Amino acid sequence: MSGTGELLKAAGDFGPFQKWLLVLASLPCFSLSFHQFCQLFMVPDVPHHCDTSWIRALGPNLTEEEQLNLTVPRGPSGEYEQCSMYSPVEWDLDSIVAYGLNATQECSSGWVYPADHEETLVIQNVSVHLNDVFQYSLTMGVATVFAFGDILNALGEFGRFQKWLVVLLSLPVPLTAFHMLGQLFMLVDVPHYCDTSWIRALGPNLTEEEQLNLTVPRGPSGEYEQCSMYSPVEWDLDSIVAYGLNATQKCSSGWVYPSTQTPSLLTEFDLVCDKKDLNDISQAVYMLGLLLGAMFFGPLSDRIGRRPVVLVSMLIQGLFGVAIAFVPDFYVYMAFRCVVGASMSGITMTILALAMEWVGVSYRPHAVLLSHCCFAIGQMILAGLSYGIRNWRLLQIAGSVPIFALFFYFWVLPESARWLMTKGRIEEAKKILQKAASINKRTIPPGLLEQLKPEAQTKPGSTMDLFRKKHLRKVTLIMLCTWFANSLVYYGISLNVTNFGLDIYLTQLAFGAVEIPARASCIWFLQWFGRKKSQGFLLLLSGLVCLIITGIPEDQPVVITVLAVIGKFATSASFSASYVYTAELFPTVVRQTGAGLCNMSARVAGIIAPLIRLLGRYHRAVPMAIFGSAPVLAGLLCFLLPETRGMDLVDDTSAAAPQHRSPENTNRTSENGHVKAKGGGPDKECAETTYF
Incomplete structure (x- = not known):
């Protein structure tokens, strides 16, 4: 650590680079005063x-x-x-x-x-308590005179425009895998013992083995203790050799890592012994960032749009991701990781909404699961990248810099036409829809576009609607449990990659590789068994596998790893199913708010998961028993939810559930015949919207 300070002195304590970095880091502060105090002007008291x-x-x-x-x-x-x-x-x-x-x-x-009073948050009758937490969660919906699915029929449910958009939205996803799991390879446990260089003043010619034998006690296994040392004495070397030392104490002068050649988080910040728990705590702090991002970016994207939230989140992730590589202290590292986690929530949640709102009902699972497969590819890349780059600072830079290559999104990323409609920005929606139709080589009938106009202002969708309406309250509570259990078991397995007994790089490669068939097979599960059954059975499988692991002896690492891979398969497929299922269950005006709440539930589980691993010090089976019990319970609750396979997205909160598309809507045909089914009649077309 002293070497880092000397390098900073040599580079300059506060040169142009540090000044530039300080100015850059200060730019977001200008908006802090707005977010800190703007609510005072949004909730003035008015007569009522x-x-x-x-x-x-x-x-x-x-x-x-x-x-x-x-x-x-x-x-x-x-x-x-x-x-x-x-x-x-x-x-x-x-x-x-x-x-x-x-x-x-x-x-x-x-x-x-x-x-005579302008509309404020008070006039919108938001709960005071939720107003403090979700003050941006209100969404001003606009009722349209026809289903948006009719426009997608004419536009093409999954034409060139949507395919290009889904690929574009999948590009940042591999980078999120790095930020999620990269720390596992920066904090690999290595042999270490107390720094006992005090004895070198008495015997400068001692070998390393002689020094350890004189100054470090041995444990029951015969190995040198890693967290204790003999207390220094003022004897001469001959007396120490003759009589030995008995009194022990904790390491007082740091640690020595004899086998380490490149710096890691563990060796640079001495995250061993009393500081060992900081590894899991830092993962919990990162998950806290995901939670804060879900609370903030979900409602924000409902208010200002999907496109600006994606761009801002990418900028934050890039800046703070690179800044992590230059932190002088582990607590600063954790703070920056928290910010990166928040930005990752902004990216993952919003690209999900953008993809789901542009793609037709039959192809929604394909669009979402493609991005999830990219996350699995990112895990496999992480295994190779961390194997080749052992210096944690260089590894952090290598995983963070590529996000800046995606800032061409500023010119090419479209806004959601469905969101523009609900905001009453009809002309903008028309332009984007016409552009999409031209890329798809389709023609939207002029009469259909003319109907694209607001009819009447509907009641704003808010967080309270998720609990005020009976049908949404049941959906919300069960999906909160589902996301919590999904996240708990997923991170419980993923963050335990270093404890299954096999090579961590090969295990991570296997974990990443198994997610690809898991995500892809989820399409088949959702197609043939429906959303409800798929979600329930996959959760049950992932939980049962974790419970079985608790009974496997520690000297069977291959068996444990194979079961963990099966559990990773089930929980990955379940996670993908929950993304699709959640987006289909919540109406447009509260979709991002609902997804934000579900993400919050998942992030709470993510915060708890690494802390549950600390219970392993009492018994190794306790963490896995907890990771297995939660998804079993959530899987049973899923069977109480409605089925959404082959149904149109609901735009407002008045509908009790997503509705099946009628044959008339399904077979509505434009003049050039682009919408008409290839096979003919209504029965076949309705089936094609139910199955992929």
Whole structure:
């Protein structure tokens, strides 16, 4: 560590490079004041009273003042109460006027605000507690006069435009695998013992073995202790050799790593003994970044769009990913990794939404699972890259710099036309749709484009809608459990790659390789067995495999690794299924908010997973038993969800579930015949939307 300080002095403590880096790192700070205090101006107090429109059914000609006088009590100051109303009764209007109302209650049907006040977050009636956490989760939806699936029919459900878009969105995915799992190869455990160079002052000619024999105690196995040493004494060397040392203590002068040739996180920051747990804690901090990113970027992409969130997330990941390679302290390393984790959530969540909203119903799984296969390829690349580059700083740079090659996205990445429609930006949606149709060599009928206009403003979709509506509440709670269990078992297996007993690079290669058939076979599972059964059975399989591992002896590393690979197969396929299933279950106006909540649940599990590994010090079977129990329970809950195979995406929260596409919609044909099924009748076309 002292060598790093000397290098910094030689390079210059605060030269142009450091000044440039400081200025660059300070740029995001300008927006911090906005995000810190902007809510103060979004939630100003405005006059309001309970919505008592129930009395309009009895007296439709009542003036507003008469309605308030009959249904809202007055306070001590003579003003109408803002948070209470008279309880509705089943009397006629004459009886209410004659006898009046006495019983009061809290507002049960919302509030009314004067028409001269602009809309604010308060007027949108957001829960105060959720407003503190999800203040950007509101999405202003616009009802359209036809299903967006009709446009995709005319456009082509998976033409050249969509194929090009899916490939484009898959390019950053291999890099996310590096940031997710790269630390496993930067913190590989190596032999070490206490630095006992104090004895060199007494015997400068001692060999390394003689020094260890005199100053480091041996454990029950006969090996030198790694975290303790004999206490230094003021004897001469002959006395130490003759009488030996007895009193022991913890390492007080650092550690020595005799077999290490290149610096790693472990050797550079001494992450051994009392600091050993920082390895798992740093992984938990990274997962915390994923959680914060899910909380922030999910609602943000619903508000400002998919494209800007992807671009901003890529920039953050690139800058902080490279900056990690230059950190002088492990705690700074963990802080930067947290930021990188947040940006990764922004990338993965938003490219999922963008792909799902451009691709037709029959090809949604293909689009999502292709990006997941790219994540598996990234894991395989990580195994080779970490094997060839052992210096952790160079490895970090090699895994972070390639993201900058993707900034041509600024000119070529399109916005989601479906999102533009829900925001009322119809002209922009038309331009993008026409461009996509020209790339697909299709023609969208002019009459269909003319219908692409807002009809009426719908109630804004918000986080509360996920729990206020009964059908969405059940879906949300079960999917939260599903994502939690998926994430727990996935990271429980993936982060344990160094403890299965075989070569870590080969094991990582196998883990990456098995994910490709797992992700690809998921398409087949979803096609033939449906979303619900596939999700449930894959979770059950991954959990049962982990439970079996708990009973395998430690001296059977091959058996344990084979079972772990099977578990990795099942949980990878289950994770892919959950991405598709989640996007199909939630309506457009709250899709990213719902996906954000599910990601939050997964990230909570990701935070817990490395901490659960610490329980292995009490019994090695405890972590795997926990990793196996959660997916078994979640798999059983999945059978309570509705099936979404072959159904159109729902745009607002009023529908109870995704709806099957009607034969009329499916066979709607443009003048040039581009939409018509090749095989003919309605029955066949409906089947083609159900099966791939």
